[in-house]
Amino acid sequence: MNVALIFAGGSGTRMNSKGKPKQFLQFYGKELIVHTLENFQNHQNIDAITVVCIEEWIPYLQKLVTKYEIDKVLRIVAGGKTGQESIYNGLKAVSSLNYDNPVVLIHDGVRPFVNEELISSCIESVKKYGSAITVTPAIETIVTIDDNKIQSITDRSKCFHAKAPQCFYLNDILSAHERAISDKQTNIIDSASLMKLYGYELFTVKGNFDNIKITTPADFYTFKALYEVRENQQIFGL
Incomplete structure (x- = not known):
C-alpha cells in the first residue's frame, strides 16, 4: 500500500495573503491544495491520502x-506546534488506517507540480x-560563510537541493519520530534530516525542476507561467 501524507499546515505569512493560508488561495479556479491533492488522487498506485491541516x-x-x-x-488531522509535530500527527493518522507498513510519501501541500x-x-x-x-541539482555556486567572509566553495556537481516528496516505510519514519520525541529533539527541519540523524540510509530520486514550493508572492507568478506551459503542452500535444 502507498499513502500520500500531505502537509498543509502553513499560515501563509510570507504570501501576504491577509488571513487566508496560502494553501487555500485560488489559482486558475482551484485552491492550491486541490491542485496538489489531485496529482496523488489521479495516480493509480496511491491508495490513500492523509492531510495535516490547520485545525480551524x-x-x-x-x-x-x-x-x-x-x-x-x-484522514484529515490537525497540525501541531511545529512542522515536525504536524508530520508526526499525520503519521499516526496513517497508522490508524491499519495498512501493513505502507510506503508513505510526505509532501508539501503547496508543491502543486509533483508529477506522475x-x-x-x-x-x-x-x-x-x-x-x-x-532532489534537484544545484545550479549556482554554493559557499559557506563565517563572519561575512567566504570560508569554502563547494563542488557544485556534488550539491543538490532536497525537496519533496520524502518517502519511507511507515514503521521506519514513525519509529524515528518517536525516538526524536524521547530524545527531546523537537524542531528538526524535515523528514530527511530526522532520518539521517537516526542513522537511516537515504537514497535519492531526481525531481523535476518545476516541482516548486509556493511560499512567496513571486512564486505565484512562477506558478502561473508553469501552469500555462503545462496547459499548452496538453492542448498542442507537446
Whole structure:
C-alpha cells in the first residue's frame, strides 16, 4: 500500500495573503491544495491520502475534498506546534488506517507540480532501497560563510537541493519520530534530516525542476507561467 501524507499546515505569512493560508488561495479556479491533492488522487498506485491541516481550516478542506471528489483522502488531522509535530500527527493518522507498513510519501501541500513520474519513482525507490528523497541539482555556486567572509566553495556537481516528496516505510519514519520525541529533539527541519540523524540510509530520486514550493508572492507568478506551459503542452500535444 502507498499513502500520500500531505502537509498543509502553513499560515501563509510570507504570501501576504491577509488571513487566508496560502494553501487555500485560488489559482486558475482551484485552491492550491486541490491542485496538489489531485496529482496523488489521479495516480493509480496511491491508495490513500492523509492531510495535516490547520485545525480551524479542517471543515473548509473537507468541503473542498467533497467538491472536487478527492475520495482517496481518508484522514484529515490537525497540525501541531511545529512542522515536525504536524508530520508526526499525520503519521499516526496513517497508522490508524491499519495498512501493513505502507510506503508513505510526505509532501508539501503547496508543491502543486509533483508529477506522475516522480511519484512512481519515489515508490519504486522505497521498495528497492527503503527511502526516497527528491532532489534537484544545484545550479549556482554554493559557499559557506563565517563572519561575512567566504570560508569554502563547494563542488557544485556534488550539491543538490532536497525537496519533496520524502518517502519511507511507515514503521521506519514513525519509529524515528518517536525516538526524536524521547530524545527531546523537537524542531528538526524535515523528514530527511530526522532520518539521517537516526542513522537511516537515504537514497535519492531526481525531481523535476518545476516541482516548486509556493511560499512567496513571486512564486505565484512562477506558478502561473508553469501552469500555462503545462496547459499548452496538453492542448498542442507537446
